[in-house]
Amino acid sequence: MKTSTTAEAILNATIDLFRELGFNGTSMRDIVKASKTTAGSVYHFFPSGKDELTVEVIKHAGPMYQSIIETLLDDAADLTEGVYSVYEQAAYTLADTNYLDPCPIGGIAREVASIKPELRFAIAVVFSAWVQATQERLANARIEPEVAEDIAVTMVASIEGGFTLARTHRSAEPLLSIGRSMQSLVGSQLIRQGC
Amino acid sequence: MKTSTTAEAILNATIDLFRELGFNGTSMRDIVKASKTTAGSVYHFFPSGKDELTVEVIKHAGPMYQSIIETLLDDAADLTEGVYSVYEQAAYTLADTNYLDPCPIGGIAREVASIKPELRFAIAVVFSAWVQATQERLANARIEPEVAEDIAVTMVASIEGGFTLARTHRSAEPLLSIGRSMQSLVGSQLIRQGC
């Protein structure tokens, strides 16, 4: 499967713009300009227009962030350190990009959840996959499955909400605060299990 | 201080529309129509236009949600039940409104943080007040101040992120999951303090 360089440029430019300006705040002309293509090319590769392009953005960015989370959790010395490192990594990335949102998906979710079902469905798939990947790793560390799922949902939500706070304050501190809390929460469940 | 009924109608209509469609997804014509006024009246009460109106929305909605959180935390039998009740209340409100976002502020924050500093500042004030109100109540229950602040930040972030998940899945479950996790986290800190 050969993927066009032009289509990739459009996709990547759109991701960057959505992170900064959101779905409704990004125009097709912005995308054309940032990807250094033309309107015709964008509609050649994404014939149904902005919504189709956005679905592809979600399908492209979702697994990308998931693999980052998985790697951080799997490579850490222990699970609680892995949990903290997720927030730490998010905080560093945010600060490095002048508080550009590292993840465009949560923003799209809030903007279009009410009126664009096909985008909402695509995002639901991504969120579910993130939760499941996290839940599996918590359960593998012998946290009860139901508790692990609650914590996994809490992690995904607090990452998304943490971006909102960190961007608003232009500070990495909120994400690090959340990282400490979540590390403590996971730690307390591991101890409970150990008794 | 007498507040015009028209200005209040505009404000309330704008809050409702922002909750459903976000900042960029809501047009001034939508606001005119929903508030049953005219463009002239909107610009009479908010001469600087949409941005000024949005600042007033933030200043109006922020304390409203804060007082709900404060009441729920203060009226509960104990702190951990109060923490859970915050998420429970959010979940019920969300479900009752057909998964209309209970809070428009987080959405605005993500949409405009990069390009509208005065809106970002107004939201930062609101978020800080929420965190402080929550942190005080955790600290009053003898949780260490630094830990209390981490947890307070985590609560605000997970509420905002929880709305995103719940709206996307059209389900109250994510908020209840997060409520259980946060109740457990606060409980574990109270026990630690008790030893």
Add this chain to the structure above:
DNA sequence: TCTCCACTTGAACGATCGTTCTATTCTCCA
């Protein structure tokens, strides 16, 4: 060499955006 089609180009379409404007009506105190 010719043909064909994926791909590119950018002007143009109608709709809608935030905002402004002039005109009119209401309200309330001198």
Add this chain to the structure above:
DNA sequence: TGGAGAATAGAACGATCGTTCAAGTGGAGA
């Protein structure tokens, strides 16, 4: 009762929105 300012009304402005379209370009197979 009359006058002034607050409030309402809605048409209109230029800009920009997502999208469409006709015209071209370029390279690979016959």
